Amino acid sequence: MRLTASIRGKSVICEKKITKPSLAISPLPICLNTEDTNNIRRGVIALLIINKAGGLIYNRTFGEGLNQLNSNDYLVLAGTFHGVHAITARLNPLREHQAAHYYAQQQQQHHHSASGSIGAGSGGGQGGPLPSRPEPPSGLEVMETENFRLQCFNTQTGTKFLLFTDTMQANVDVAMRKVYELYADYVMKNPFYQLEMPVRCDMFDRKLNSYIREINNSR
Amino acid sequence: MPVQVFSFYIFDRHSYRVHLLQTLDRPSTAPSPLEPNFPTHHHRQQRALPPSSTAAHPHRQSAPAGLGGLPPGSSQSTSAPNNGISGGAYRDSRSAATRAKDDAKLIFGTVFSLRNMVRKLGGEDDAFISYRTAQYKLHYYETPSCLRFAMLTEPGALSMRNVLHQIYINLWVEYVVKNPLSPVEHKNGDGVKNEMFEMGLDKFVRGLM
Numbered sequence: 001m002r003l004t005a006s007i008r009g010k011s012v013i014c015e016k017k018i019t020k021p022s023l024a025i026s027p028l029p030i031c032l033n034t035e036d037t038n039n040i041r042r043g044v045i046a047l048l049i050i051n052k053a054g055g056l057i058y059n060r061t062f063g064e065g066l067n068q069l070n071s072n073d074y075l076v077l078a079g080t081f082h083g084v085h086a087i088t089a090r091l092n093p094l095r096e097h098q099a100a101h102y103y104a105q106q107q108q109q110h111h112h113s114a115s116g117s118i119g120a121g122s123g124g125g126q127g128g129p130l131p132s133r134p135e136p137p138s139g140l141e142v143m144e145t146e147n148f149r150l151q152c153f154n155t156q157t158g159t160k161f162l163l164f165t166d167t168m169q170a171n172v173d174v175a176m177r178k179v180y181e182l183y184a185d186y187v188m189k190n191p192f193y194q195l196e197m198p199v200r201c202d203m204f205d206r207k208l209n210s211y212i213r214e215i216n217n218s219r
Numbered sequence: 220m221p222v223q224v225f226s227f228y229i230f231d232r233h234s235y236r237v238h239l240l241q242t243l244d245r246p247s248t249a250p251s252p253l254e255p256n257f258p259t260h261h262h263r264q265q266r267a268l269p270p271s272s273t274a275a276h277p278h279r280q281s282a283p284a285g286l287g288g289l290p291p292g293s294s295q296s297t298s299a300p301n302n303g304i305s306g307g308a309y310r311d312s313r314s315a316a317t318r319a320k321d322d323a324k325l326i327f328g329t330v331f332s333l334r335n336m337v338r339k340l341g342g343e344d345d346a347f348i349s350y351r352t353a354q355y356k357l358h359y360y361e362t363p364s365c366l367r368f369a370m371l372t373e374p375g376a377l378s379m380r381n382v383l384h385q386i387y388i389n390l391w392v393e394y395v396v397k398n399p400l401s402p403v404e405h406k407n408g409d410g411v412k413n414e415m416f417e418m419g420l421d422k423f424v425r426g427l428m
Contacts, residue, residue, distance in 0.1 A: 066340045077336060084332050087325050092354040093225035093371050138353040143333065144378075145348055147341040164340075 043216035044175060045148060045164040047208070048074070049183070051196045052158030054082030058199040062212045065148060066164060085152065085160065089139035102133065151176055175215055182207050222379070222427050225355060225371040227420070229391075230327050231405055232365035238411055239323060240424060330359055330369055348380060362387060382427065390419045 045065040049058035056078035061068070069077070092098075143150040144167065151172045153161040161183070163176055186204035187193055193201060229238040313321070330347070337347040349358045351374050358376075360368040360383035368383045394416040395401050405411060 067342055080332050080336060084329050087329050088352055091322060091325055094354055140350050141352055143350040145337045145341055145345050147345045
């Protein structure tokens with residue numbers, strides 16, 4: 001105590017000299033390290049919600065890392081993404097294979113059921129298992145760039161949640177799920193919320209903020 | 220680690236498709252009895268393999284039918300009905316060539332929009348690397364001269380950025396840029412028509428799988 005007080009009185013250089021060796025021993029460097037790199041590691045940066053018509057209904061930034069656009073640019077961005085998402089779903093290179101496979105299965109099934117009903121006379125003709133329908137194509141799910149990572153979650157009803165994170169963020173799926181849960185609880189259950197309209201719900205804002213802060217601080 | 224590569228595209232700065240390589244054998248090529256009836260350029264386009272008949276001049280620029288690229292007028296080819304899969308409501312009525320052409324346009328549009336979006340959000344120095352859906356993953360690499368490389372692989376593939384960079388350095392620069400007969404611009408999307416490049420690329424991509 002006495003020592004540090006006297007050193008502090010002296011000069012800055014002196015203080016640095018003293019603190020450096022102590023950092024190497026104590027668990028302090030870890031804390032300092034995270035503080036130092038806090039500017040680089042940003043966690044969840046922003047959330048956008050796009051309705052099924054491609055309109056932006058929610059837009060919130062949690063941290064630094066992305067350029068701030070004006071609201072018009074955000075609207076354009078949401079619309080562009082909506083279109084790109086639809087195209088990426090159509091571009092499935094395996095669609096012909098899957099379709100052919102499905103069709104072959106269906107033919108086989110048909111053949112089986114026909115021969116079964118003629119031969120044994122067992123009604124129904126439930127010979128084999130039902131042919132499995134190919135998975136519906138999903139659009140863009142994750143996009144990576146040099147500076148950030150974009151995770152997109154498309155709900156069954158066509159609402160899209162875009163979560164912008166830094167490139168190193170882990171467990172974005174979990175965060176996305178939680179955000180969706182919050183949306184379901186505090187937006188969809190809000191009797192004053194009109195579907196497909198911009199989200200203005202205080203509770204949602206507050207809960208979302210506290211959750212994202214929790215994630216970003218836990219790193 | 221082997222990676223399944225579906226297709227590979229190169230676009231120049233005018234959005235003309237410079238090269239297309241499809242490594243996926245379409246179901247239509249499976250029934251071989253139909254094969255002889257196919258128009259030859261069709262066959263080439265699907266496999267993108269350099270046929271032996273044109274192997275004489277490695278750097279010739281005036282190949283009659285585009286290798287890898289689409290020859291003009293292929294869209295009205297009559298091969299659509301005998302595509303191997305018979306009937307079925309799901310089937311695309313377009314011919315395989317038209318479909319490939321349309322796919323290339325869609326891919327260029329997607330990549331272009333996403334790149335612009337990324338630049339707007341992440342700053343001018345940011346670069347779009349890849350995106351993934353449940354069915355495939357698209358890797359992207361852009362050179363400073365706005366030459367764009369796009370590769371479609373299986374969704375679980377790791378970053379292919381260095382692979383695309385290698386293709387640019389070892390194949391494009393070596394065989395196309397350093398070729399004095401190669402045109403500066405590749406107009407009308409009729410491909411690079413460069414035997415060495417085609418073969419090298421085919422070998423390289425198949426080596427990944």
